[in-house]
Amino acid sequence: MDKDVFDYIDEDDDSPDRTNLVWNILTVVVLVIALCVGVIFLTVFINPNAGINPFPPPTFPVAMELDTLTPTPKQVLPPTWTMTPTETLIPTITDTPEPTVTLAPITEATAADTVEADEESDMPFVLHDGNPQYIPNLYHAELGCNWMGVGGQVLSLNGAPVTGVVVKLGGQLAGQDVEKVTVSGIATKYGPAGYEFDLTDIVAEPTASSFSLWVQLLDQAGLPMSDQIFFDTYQECEKSTIIIYFKQVK
Numbered sequence: 102m103d104k105d106v107f108d109y110i111d112e113d114d115d116s117p118d119r120t121n122l123v124w125n126i127l128t129v130v131v132l133v134i135a136l137c138v139g140v141i142f143l144t145v146f147i148n149p150n151a152g153i154n155p156f157p158p159p160t161f162p163v164a165m166e167l168d169t170l171t172p173t174p175k176q177v178l179p180p181t182w183t184m185t186p187t188e189t190l191i192p193t194i195t196d197t198p199e200p201t202v203t204l205a206p207i208t209e210a211t212a213a214d215t216v217e218a219d220e221e222s223d224m225p226f227v228l229h230d231g232n233p234q235y236i237p238n239l240y241h242a243e244l245g246c247n248w249m250g251v252g253g254q255v256l257s258l259n260g261a262p263v264t265g266v267v268v269k270l271g272g273q274l275a276g277q278d279v280e281k282v283t284v285s286g287i288a289t290k291y292g293p294a295g296y297e298f299d300l301t302d303i304v305a306e307p308t309a310s311s312f313s314l315w316v317q318l319l320d321q322a323g324l325p326m327s328d329q330i331f332f333d334t335y336q337e338c339e340k341s342t343i344i345i346y347f348k349q350v351k
Contacts, residue, residue, distance in 0.1 A: 229346035246338035262294030272314040
């Protein structure tokens with residue numbers, strides 16, 4: 102064979118290799134394009150507003166915020182309306198007023214128990230007319246006949262109550278020394294200027310004595326404003342409370 106024939110045979114043998122190369126290149130190009138398209142599609146799917154999206158979603162205008170109107174309720178009561186109390190009123194319990202002593206007029210029956218005031222005394226206060234008086238236990242009724250004491254008032258020239266005057270009780274009772282001090286106006290059950298001495302810490306029941314106890318008025322400095330007024334005590338329950346009023350004369 103001549104040389105031209107061999108060259109033709111060689112050219113025919115290289116043709117399949119060139120064809121395969123072309124197809125391989127095309128395949129790679131298609132794969133790269135498909136990969137790029139996939140990346141673009143994924144990016145747009147994740148962020149539709151991305152710049153590479155040729156069809157971004159429309160942008161809506163921001164809605165204007167308006168004040169919310171609250172309707173004013175009408176003063177309409179339900180068909181059946183019952184007032185609900187908001188406060189429970191608790192009644193105030195007041196103490197039951199205790200009985201007050203009314204001085205009894207002097208009679209023959211009481212004259213023996215009365216110590217006459219010294220009209221020549223230079224003290225501003227003297228024993229009130231008709232005193233002392235003896236009454237049952239009215240102010241400590243729960244103790245009955247197991248209470249004994251002295252009480253009374255201090256009155257001014259016109260009969261008005263005088264409070265703040267020191268009243269002293271002294272002497273002896275049932276063989277025991279007695280010395281007690283109080284102020285007029287504390288025991289108001291005897292009146293606005295009342296005072297009281299409880300003797301139950303010395304005797305457990307009314308006890309008789311004869312001029313062994315006395316009461317006296319003192320000023321704030323401890324100086325006497327009356328003489329010592331001596332009086333008797335009795336063991337009868339009806340005379341367990343000794344009432345002694347003082348009156349001002351100067």
